[in-house]
Amino acid sequence: MTVAALGSLPAAQPWRRRARVALVAALFDLALYNLYQVTRSPTRWPDFAFFYAFARAGVIEGYRRVYDPVVQQHWIQQLFPGAPFYVVVNPPPFSWVLAPLALLPFGLALWIWTLSMIAALAISSQLLAPPGRFLRLVYLGLWLAFLPAYLVFVSAPLAPLVILSLALAWKFVRDDHQVAAGLVLAVGLLKPTLAILVPVALLAAGYRRTFMAWLAAALAAVGASCLVLGPDGIRAYIALTLDFAANAYYLRWSLVPIVGGGVAWAVAVVAITLAIIWLAWRTRQQGLEITISIGVMGSLLINHHMTPGDLMMLLLPVWLLLRAGGSLVRDGALALAWVGGWLSLIFPVLVIVVASATPAAIFVDSLRSGRRLRSGPSELAREAAR
Secondary structure (H helix, E strand, O other), X not given: OOHHHXXXXXXXXXXHHHHHHHHHHHHHHHXXXXXXXXXXXXXXXXXXXXXXXXXXXXXXXXXXXXXXXHHHHHHHHHHOOOOOOOOOOOOHHHHHHHHHHHOOOHHHHHHHHHHHHHHHXXXXXXXXXXXXXXXXXXXXXXXXXXXXXXXXXXXXXXXXHHHHHHHHHHHHHHOOOHHHHHHHHHHHHHOHHHOOOHHHHHHHOOOHHHHHHHHHHXXXXXXXXXXXXXXXXXXXXXXHHHHHHOOHHHHOOOXXXXXXXXXXXXXXXXHHHHHHHHHHHHOOOOOHHHHHHHHHHHHHHHOOOOOHHHHHHHHHHHHHHHHHOOXXXXXXXXXXXXXXXXXXXXXXXXXXXXXXXXXXXXXXXXXXXXXXXXHOOOHHHHHHHO
16 A cells, blocks of 8 residues: 555545554654764765865866866865865856855855755655645655755755756646756756756657757756866866766765676666666656656666765655556555665665666556556547547
8 A cells, every 4th residue: 555545545544544653653763863863973074065165166266177186175175174085076067056155154155055955855845745734744754764865964965956956847847848847957967967867768758848958958058168167177077077986985876886887887878778768768658757767767777976965866756656656566666765765875786776676667567557558448449439
């Protein structure tokens, strides 16, 4: 029995009340554990500290030098003496977005950014939640109880902004504002690896205007970035990105430890991308929620490197699939996605398991749906019989 079913059956059923109470109690208990993590977190230098130094370097020294590791380290030590050195390899538009905050004192900028990321997750959960107070509470609880999500309070990573962009894109497409959806999807370019296959999946499912709007925004962003960086800046960006991608810590949540790097990883990426495109086309009649979920999981599968905060991306397919409903197979994958995502900070390989199992379950469900359609009258036959 799914959460959606708990929200739709008559409230008078005693078992339903008990199930509701048990679910809310479990989520509340896990949310308290996250609160404990927040209060006991050893994180002295949040992600935003390095974002802030990166943005300050761009504003003051210019973007042609911002991907020089010497420049980044200089600004980190100047602003945060004694801090470790973590490079920032996000594309230039990310620095442009942060530029207004870089002009503020760090403490104020950190509060603004952190509250904005918290609000992004809260808004996303309520935007995707079906009607009803219980279901809205559950969607909120699925976020607050999700172990990787505690990082938004202590580290302020970027992933919540990408999640919000996908939730808004879902809303705009449903309201037949496909161009607006494509432009909002372009926010994902601030960290392209998190959702790079979502626009492609939408194209395969028939949302051409959304894809074209996203592509136009992407080309504009790439062109502006190249102009701002210049040849030397582009070379520095590529070199810094390759160096970052070689860090074994960030490879733990990727396919690289399983298939290896180089050609083997590239072949796996091509195969997965083609499979995601085909699956999005095959399931195009099953709903927008399915298409976006396939795109997100595919993006995580081909992601060469991730940071712990990126694991919050797993919340989006859970919310979408829960809203869409489905068979026991898909519901099982949904539960696995949340539980596996919760444990992925401890057991990184679970990201690959979850990101593989969800599209597989959607495929199996599409086979079952296809058999049901073939065994019954077609839509055209039913229309003709009326």
